[in-house]
Amino acid sequence: MRRGALALVVACAATLVGTMPADAADRWTVSLTGAVTAAVARTGDGGLTFAATRGATTVLAPAPLGVRTKTADLTRDLRFLRRTDRIVDEHYAMTTGKQLRRHARAAETTLAFEGAGGTRLDVVVRAAADGVAYRYVLPGTGPVTITGEASSFTPPATAPAWLLPYSPNYENVRVETTASTAKAGDYGFPSLFDTGDGTYTLLTESDVDGRYSGARLTHIAGTTDYAIKLADASVTATGPFATPWRVAITGDLSTVTASTLVDDLAPPSKLADTSWIRPGKVAWSWLSEHDSPGDPVRQKQYADFAARNGWPYLLIDEGWDASWVPDVVRYARARGVEVILWFRWTTLDTAAERAKWLPLVKSWGAAGIKVDFMDSDTQARFRFYDDIAAATAQQRLMINFHGATIPRGLQRTWPHVMSFEAVRGAEQFKTRAATNTMFPFTRNVVGSMDYTPTAFVVSDRDTTDAHEVATFFVYESGWQHGADKPENYEARPEALRTLDQLPTVWDETRLLSGRPGQEAVFAKRSGERWFVGGIEAGPAKTVDAPLDFLGHGRWLADTLRDGPAGLLREKSAVSAGGRLSVPVAKNGGFVTVLCPAWPGRTTCDEEIRQVPATSLSVTPETAEATAGTTVEVKATFRLPAGAPLLDVELGPAAPAGWTVTGRPVFRPVLFAGQPVSGTWRFTAAAAAAPGTTDLPIAATYRFRGRSVHVEDATSVFVPPPVPVGTAQVSALPFLASSNGWGPVERDQSNGDTAEGDGRPLTIGGTVYAHGLGTNAPSSVTVWLGGACTAFSAVTGVDDEVTEEASVGFRVLGDDGRVLAETPVLRPGDGAHPLTADVTGVRRLTLQVTDGGDGKDSDHGDWADAQLTCAAP
The missing domain is CATH 2.70.98.10 (Beta-galactosidase; Chain A, domain 5)
Structure with a gap:
């Protein structure tokens, strides 16, 4: 208060x-x-x-x-x-x-x-x-x-x-x-x-x-x-x-x-408008494939899975890179799937960091963020919760707190908070049936719980497949992150069919039977449909659930449970005042969907709403501009086939530092085969930031009650000033950078995950005042504009590494051409000088590889990295 x-x-x-x-x-x-x-x-x-x-x-x-x-x-x-x-x-x-x-x-x-x-x-x-x-x-x-x-x-x-x-x-x-x-x-x-x-x-x-x-x-x-x-x-x-x-x-x-x-008991909502807040199911790859969040191709496959099954979200967890995220976001959104991005909380713990990152991910089209590893109940950490909740709300970004405290009413005060972890979730333990049945009576009572359910990938767990499916229903979370890969869900089509039908928010929730550590059976209503399901810890039994909450008349009951040879689906007819009897295996579970038995109705399934395939072409694909110049962009949007689209609008969005002329094009109805086209002129301001910027054109439309966003962009490059004389690479702006652990550091070693937390660059006992500190795999690209002739650096593993490590250094010119490289270097190898002829090179890229054995402790230094360029 x-x-x-x-x-x-x-x-x-x-x-x-x-x-x-x-x-x-x-x-x-x-x-x-x-x-x-x-x-x-x-x-x-x-x-x-x-x-x-x-x-x-x-x-x-x-x-x-x-x-x-x-x-x-x-x-x-x-x-x-x-x-x-x-x-x-x-x-x-x-x-x-x-x-x-x-x-x-x-x-x-x-x-x-x-x-x-x-x-x-x-x-x-x-x-x-x-x-x-x-x-x-x-x-x-x-x-x-x-x-x-x-x-x-x-x-x-x-x-x-x-x-x-x-x-x-x-x-x-x-x-x-x-x-x-x-x-x-x-x-x-x-x-x-x-x-x-x-x-x-x-x-x-x-x-x-x-x-x-x-x-x-x-x-x-x-x-x-x-x-x-x-x-x-x-x-x-x-x-x-x-x-x-x-x-x-x-x-x-x-x-x-x-x-x-x-x-x-919590303070009322601080948000007058919650129309942009949308709970839902989330496709998520980290648990089943730890490295997949770093793979844009694989993330697009998860987006395709979400689109096929009507899951509204894709979470890209730890490992994503800013160089490809906008492309994946556009790909997903064109298919009706919104993207959530993972952040370590220390990346957002200052006002300056939030001012940098939150508008940026919003401009990419992200719908929300997952913030991780807060791991504290101190007053200072709760002030962070206050700050990040307010900042994300301002950007209309939803948020999920992972590595977090328990809910204490924050979801009422800040309705865009979709979930909290604060639970020993599916990723952490295999003997879990008994503990799973405690959560509905303890942790999940007080607010959304990001357990990340339904992990078939954990093969030596003590729970059945039906138990895993039922956790998706029994546990409440505004964003429900399915913990397995598409292939494992699609190998169990009956499980996937049930998951596709489950809401993540409820009009009513009732406990039908249970005791912590033994059983939890719930009935939940969403609209006209009721869902009954439960998880068990113990020997096989028959759950006999009362149905006195149903309305009058007959109801269809569609039950998923464990059978002798895998998951089994059964249909029956029930009525209010009757009972639902379901055989449940040892440590098993079940989910039943119930709907009024209208004449001719044969299923309780609701249609999976897939958005139609459309195309948006933008020309030119790439361009180069200087401050004050104009780039003309043309775009055409089409619906090749299918039912018409409503309220189609095609128009531009000016990135920061740019202005755009030309009005959006609107069509109240767009039939298959009809194009919508337009031309817009983007002008770079005198203070336009150097580097690569997208000039986006988006088509938005309504289809079967859903709002869909399809976007493409011209990638325009604004060159920074070329280096002159003898230039330290660490003093140049980065056109692009990525790092295996934390940010690339300037004039200090890699350190930990925060920017500026490194030590003096030190190789073989020698301290260097300038250079780059990285953790493999890493990449840094700088602009030479053809103005330089030579590159030199002293490379090696930083002396701060006390464990095994292996790194390799590569110097790349335009189009990825290798100009120079080192052998694999390890602690104790000392300094390795590296030079390259960069005559005529416009973009220079410095890469550090992990030596083929993973990135742990791979702190690679580009010490005294400098360029010889034309005189000023």
């Missing part, structure tokens, strides 16, 4: 209901329906406790409340001032999740206290039908530093517990234990306890952002105390100040899994 919002809530509460005195026992209760009740009580030393009950069952025994700041101890000697009550009643819509339209209703009480020295502390408590929550408010103004919380939860001692040993990426194996016998240590949210009498309680938090740090639970062995532990030793903010909510979702397992309490 932001400062302004905080003031508004407090003011509204006071205006609506006034104040009431404390009761005689210094105990205050908050309840919406009477089923779930929160209780705050004052202890003999003036401290506070928090407890919760569901009916007659105590789910959380009294446990301490309070905070400590640098100037005040607000955990004791608190004097009660007043109580303020109100009802929170909100309707809101989500772009992702288990239920798109939400109704949040809760009773809220603010208990105002005063500590020693007159410092104020408000405890705000909410009670809803599905749980309770509290937060602290420090109403004073000015800076405040919190050094810790007294906050703690106390579940019943014998309560079975499903706990996650804490790590900042939340990827450890969840363990089954009890509240009192759990090992000492830190546990990550969310933590689930079976608190008795059919009631489960899930502990987590909500509304964490850069004003605070993330928290976890810390447990002392032999006790039932689970205390809040902040990621930072202290947190500094500006008052008035509200901490995150401490949340206890409680009820039967159906209530817990259906709960939206974490989102209900």
Whole structure:
């Protein structure tokens, strides 16, 4: 809650209901329906406790409340001032999740206290039908530093517990234990306890952002105390100040899994327009083929797979290169597939980096990004989440957080956040059936979960093929990344048929049966269709699921399950009030699609909407220009065959530093065989950046309710000034560069993944002031414009390498002609001088190869790389 919002809530509460005195026992209760009740009580030393009950069952025994700041101890000697009550009643819509339209209703009480020295502390408590929550408010103004919380939860001692040993990426194996016998240590949210009498309680938090740090639970062995532990030793903010909510979702397992309490407690959406946000299935190659994200040809094959099957996205993971990504994006978009690009978070952790990369990937036509390896719950890292969420929203780029923290309501506040990882996903372990059945009751309750499901490629897993398919359904993620390659899906056509029919967002979600570590069977609705599916951990059995949620009449049921010889598809007719019985193999699963049995209806499958094949030709393909000159571009768009296209518009987009004249051409209907053509003039500004720039022409149209973008471009080269005299290569602008690890570094070694993190260039004990630091495979192209005659450098493996490495150096002229090269060099070989005649060469490329044995530790230096050129 932001400062302004905080003031508004407090003011509204006071205006609506006034104040009431404390009761005689210094105990205050908050309840919406009477089923779930929160209780705050004052202890003999003036401290506070928090407890919760569901009916007659105590789910959380009294446990301490309070905070400590640098100037005040607000955990004791608190004097009660007043109580303020109100009802929170909100309707809101989500772009992702288990239920798109939400109704949040809760009773809220603010208990105002005063500590020693007159410092104020408000405890705000909410009670809803599905749980309770509290937060602290420090109403004073000015800076405040919190050094810790007294906050703690106390579940019943014998309560079975499903706990996650804490790590900042939340990827450890969840363990089954009890509240009192759990090992000492830190546990990550969310933590689930079976608190008795059919009631489960899930502990987590909500509304964490850069004003605070993330928290976890810390447990002392032999006790039932689970205390809040902040990621930072202290947190500094500006008052008035509200901490995150401490949340206890409680009820039967159906209530817990259906709960939206974490989102209900989060700030409302910051986006007025969410029309550009589109969840969906994603084709993704990294898990099944680690090197494939670096192969544009293979990525186009994944785009073709996505297009054939109606999957709206392709994720190009670690390894992509800016030299070919725009081409792959255009290829995919022409087939109705949008592209997501992977980033290491350190590439985007400053405002300057975000200002550089986000507009660029947007200009390429990317729909979103995946950001990886944040691996921290500190206040500083949550400030990064704030910054990157705002920056991507500004560019209308969706985002997925991988190597990340858990959701804490961010998907409500920033609806373009499609998913978080924060789970031990399909890539990480093979014995997974039991753990898989824990996730629906724990991690996935609090928000989208990027598990990357359905990985047939993991051949020695303990799950069946039907179990793998069912994870795609059981787990909720706005972007659902299919983890396998096209060939493995197409080798199982019945599995692929089911995957093609599965939505990734839902109108309703209901748990039908299950228990963590054993079984999870859900019913979910999307439009008129219901889907029922589940995953099992244990021996073969028959799942008998009630169908009382169906509407009247007969329904078709199309079930995919494991059979004696592989995946098996069965059809049946069912009705509301009946039951669905499905034989399930050991560690198996199933997915059933249900639809009204209209007369003549034989399938529940919806049509896969493939976009038609079109052509867009742009001439010229390439051009060269100088600042202030004009390039004329002609384009023709055609639909060779098929149903007509609607609202066709063909037009240009001026890149930065260019202007364009000529209006777009519009056709309300375009029939097969009819061309749409136009001519536009692009003019380079005097300050146009040197290098290669695309002058794009795009055709957009509507087809069967879908908007499709087809683009091609003239590639125009604006030469930079030619080098003169004796020129250091590290001082020249790069026309293109790529590197096997992090960026190519100027005048320092490769270092790590961040720009400028290298060391002095050192080969064989000699330090060089100038040159390039790379990690193979790498390539750097610079402009000579025919003005130079000689190149020289000292090459070798940088002395910072302490492990095995092997590199080779090549000097290439125009058209890839090899001008000079070294043998394979290794640590200890020392410096290897390299010279080349570059007379007449316009583009010079310096390559470092990996010696044929992989890129690990292959730090290759072009030390003292210089050119001999014409005199100025």
